Amino acid sequence: MAKEPRPIDELTIWDDAKAMIAKARREGVETVYDRLDKQTPHCKFCELGTSCRNCTMGPCRITPKMPRGVCGADADVVVARNFGRFVAGGAAAHSDHGRDLIEVLEAILEGDAEGYRIKDEKKLVRIAGEIGIKTQGRQLRDVAEELLERLFSDFGSRGKEVSFLSRVPEVRKEKWAKLGVTPRGVDHEIVEMMHRTHMGVDNDAPNTMLHAARMALADGWGGSMIGTELSDVIFGTPKPSKSTANLAVIKEDKVNLLVHGHNPVVSEMILAAARDPKLIARAKELGATGINIAGLCCTGNELLMRQGIPMAGNHLMTELAIITGAVEAVVVDYQCIMPSLVQVSSCYHTKFIDTAKKARFTGAIHYDFNPKTAQKQAYEIVSLAVEAFAERDPSRVEIPGQPVSIMSGFSNEAVVEALGGTLTPLVDAIAQGDVRGAVGIVGCNNPKIKHDSLNVGLAKELIKRDILVLVTGCVSSAAGKAGLLVPEAIEMAGPGLKKVCGALGIPPVLHYGSCVDNSRILQLCAALANELHVDISDLPVGASAPEWYSEKAASIGLYAVASGIYTHLGHAPNILGSETVTNLAVSGLEDLVGATFFIESDPIKTADMFDARINAKRQALGLDK
Ligand code: XCC
Numbered sequence: 015m016a017k018e019p020r021p022i023d024e025l026t027i028w029d030d031a032k033a034m035i036a037k038a039r040r041e042g043v044e045t046v047y048d049r050l051d052k053q054t055p056h057c058k059f060c061e062l063g064t065s066c067r068n069c070t071m072g073p074c075r076i077t078p079k080m081p082r083g084v085c086g087a088d089a090d091v092v093v094a095r096n097f098g099r100f101v102a103g104g105a106a107a108h109s110d111h112g113r114d115l116i117e118v119l120e121a122i123l124e125g126d127a128e129g130y131r132i133k134d135e136k137k138l139v140r141i142a143g144e145i146g147i148k149t150q151g152r153q154l155r156d157v158a159e160e161l162l163e164r165l166f167s168d169f170g171s172r173g174k175e176v177s178f179l180s181r182v183p184e185v186r187k188e189k190w191a192k193l194g195v196t197p198r199g200v201d202h203e204i205v206e207m208m209h210r211t212h213m214g215v216d217n218d219a220p221n222t223m224l225h226a227a228r229m230a231l232a233d234g235w236g237g238s239m240i241g242t243e244l245s246d247v248i249f250g251t252p253k254p255s256k257s258t259a260n261l262a263v264i265k266e267d268k269v270n271l272l273v274h275g276h277n278p279v280v281s282e283m284i285l286a287a288a289r290d291p292k293l294i295a296r297a298k299e300l301g302a303t304g305i306n307i308a309g310l311c312c313t314g315n316e317l318l319m320r321q322g323i324p325m326a327g328n329h330l331m332t333e334l335a336i337i338t339g340a341v342e343a344v345v346v347d348y349q350c351i352m353p354s355l356v357q358v359s360s361c362y363h364t365k366f367i368d369t370a371k372k373a374r375f376t377g378a379i380h381y382d383f384n385p386k387t388a389q390k391q392a393y394e395i396v397s398l399a400v401e402a403f404a405e406r407d408p409s410r411v412e413i414p415g416q417p418v419s420i421m422s423g424f425s426n427e428a429v430v431e432a433l434g435g436t437l438t439p440l441v442d443a444i445a446q447g448d449v450r451g452a453v454g455i456v457g458c459n460n461p462k463i464k465h466d467s468l469n470v471g472l473a474k475e476l477i478k479r480d481i482l483v484l485v486t487g488c489v490s491s492a493a494g495k496a497g498l499l500v501p502e503a504i505e506m507a508g509p510g511l512k513k514v515c516g517a518l519g520i521p522p523v524l525h526y527g528s529c530v531d532n533s534r535i536l537q538l539c540a541a542l543a544n545e546l547h548v549d550i551s552d553l554p555v556g557a558s559a560p561e562w563y564s565e566k567a568a569s570i571g572l573y574a575v576a577s578g579i580y581t582h583l584g585h586a587p588n589i590l591g592s593e594t595v596t597n598l599a600v601s602g603l604e605d606l607v608g609a610t611f612f613i614e615s616d617p618i619k620t621a622d623m624f625d626a627r628i629n630a631k632r633q634a635l636g637l638d639k
């Protein structure tokens with residue numbers, strides 16, 4: 015018997031989304047919500063993490079009656095192995111993205127990347143210096159070449175620790191060394207996790223979990239940090255700028271091209287091509303007034319941070335954006351791109367174009383994008399979008415609402431500049447209690463959770479309590495649409511935050527970038543801890559992924575906790591089938607790394623938890639009596 019679809023009001027908090035879900039239902043276009051209905055109830059063993067497919071003596075399911083798999087693995091071992099591989103997927107995704115940027119830098123240095131250049135030379139020299147490369151009196155090229163070698167070697171297995179550990183407070187590094195979780199090399203830790211989780215290798219759940227932490231640290235302080243830093247070097251370090259968000263950034267009178275995925279290497283070129291006068295002239299010939307590039311997910315965040323492009327939406331808006339009927343092309347790189355977008359595109363005139371050899375979509379138009387030919391390829395792709403404008407069916411176009419203003423571009427460099435050159439004013443504001451603490455709200459959407467209800471609910475609740483909020487990834491669009499990313503949002507903040515942000519002319523919720531840019535938050539925490547001569551776990555800070563869905567989010571959560579940051583998840587990962595693993599995650603890690611996870615699905619209660627934690631940390635630092 016077919017289930018009744020859930021009422022639209024229960025699915026999302028946004029009017030633009032509701033209008034498009036209704037349109038999808040009218041037009042018979044299947045969305046993520048329809049498929050979730052068909053997939054539920056989910057397999058209980060998989061939900062608990064107690065099913066194992068790691069060998070062909072199984073698959074096995076662990077139950078009270080069958081407490082061990084064929085090989086003898088119990089629930090703890092099976093859950094830990096599954097979670098370890100889950101986090102490995104996330105760490106690999108971020109880090110492989112980071113490596114792609116090293117390869118672009120290499121191509122630039124080899125003169126093989128027309129259209130790309132080193133935009134922020136100062137930053138290149140600065141980060142080289144930070145990881146111990148001699149910079150004084152040397153040519154930029156020599157420094158860049160050595161940096162390249164060092165970062166490539168961060169992926170290998172010969173290092174004692176990844177380079178950016180130079181940023182970590184000494185006390186933290188000592189803790190990691192004592193636990194044996196100092197991340198050595200990105201590929202090293204991921205390969206070792208695959209090894210450990212093979213049948214008959216690591217059969218002690220806490221030991222597997224500690225390695226998961228080590229691997230996640232290799233992501234946060236390695237792969238992701240490299241991704242962020244080199245994106246800044248190549249495309250420029252973000253500075254605050256204004257833009258707009260929601261589906262109304264799609265323009266009825268323009269050729270609309272959406273960039274989706276994570277890596278700015280493709281989308282930066284697309285944006286440059288869209289400014290080509292010949293293509294604009296052709297768009298006008300076909301009756302459009304111009305070419306509009308808008309963003310989805312983290313590629314969107316990358317371009318919003320550096321180029322100020324408008325944001326069409328986050329994860330759960332990606333299908334709905336196409337359903338407006340006004341999108342000529344979706345150009346994707348990799349990660350978080352639902353394969354369903356090919357089918358949704360085929361219901362309209364939308365061209366779906368994939369660009370990475372490692373991320374192909376059956377039914378898509380494929381471009382084997384590479385730095386050498388990027389300019390020409392980008393021109394061809396934008397040209398495809400422009401020509402598609404002629405195929406648009408105006409009777410099927412519906413673009414809901416009005417765009418909302420946002421402010422973006424808060425890199426640490428930009429924040430330090432806004433503060434007058436040092437972090438001291440921020441430290442003072444925290445010490446005086448105007449800013450009581452800070453929480454990074456990060457991560458995704460998940461159709462099991464009312465779209466953006468927790469992301470927005472938690473952000474609003476925290477700023478009321480004078481807790482500064484930093485957002486990245488899909489939470490940034492949510493915060494933007496809720497009006498939280500403009501200086502005027504201080505009206506929704508508590509008195510202290512209102513005073514500080516008001517004086518600086520910044521929003522109480524700062525857009526800190528894409529998901530790899532959570533490394534910016536790590537770096538900020540490390541800098542604050544170093545300034546105060548304490549450990550990261552002593553700071554009045556927290557992290558949250560309220561509506562997470564992805565392996566990457568699990569890796570982010572784990573590197574945050576392992577770095578000493580108290581971390582909230584809106585729902586539990588698939589570990590509840592093991593008491594050992596669950597207890598370790600929600601309490602046992604506190605003794606080991608000075609932070610834990612907590613799971614809570616109510617935004618007010620979540621804010622209460624952060625409040626209590628921040629109060630305790632403030633008292634321990636002697637800031638409050
Ligand atoms: Fe999650 Fe990363 Fe993806 Fe959005 S895009 S759905 S991982 S928040 Ni970065």
Ligand code: SF4
Nearest residue numbers: 066069072074083085
């Ligand atoms: Fe079953 Fe063990 Fe094989 Fe997993 S590794 S499928 S628990 S026999």
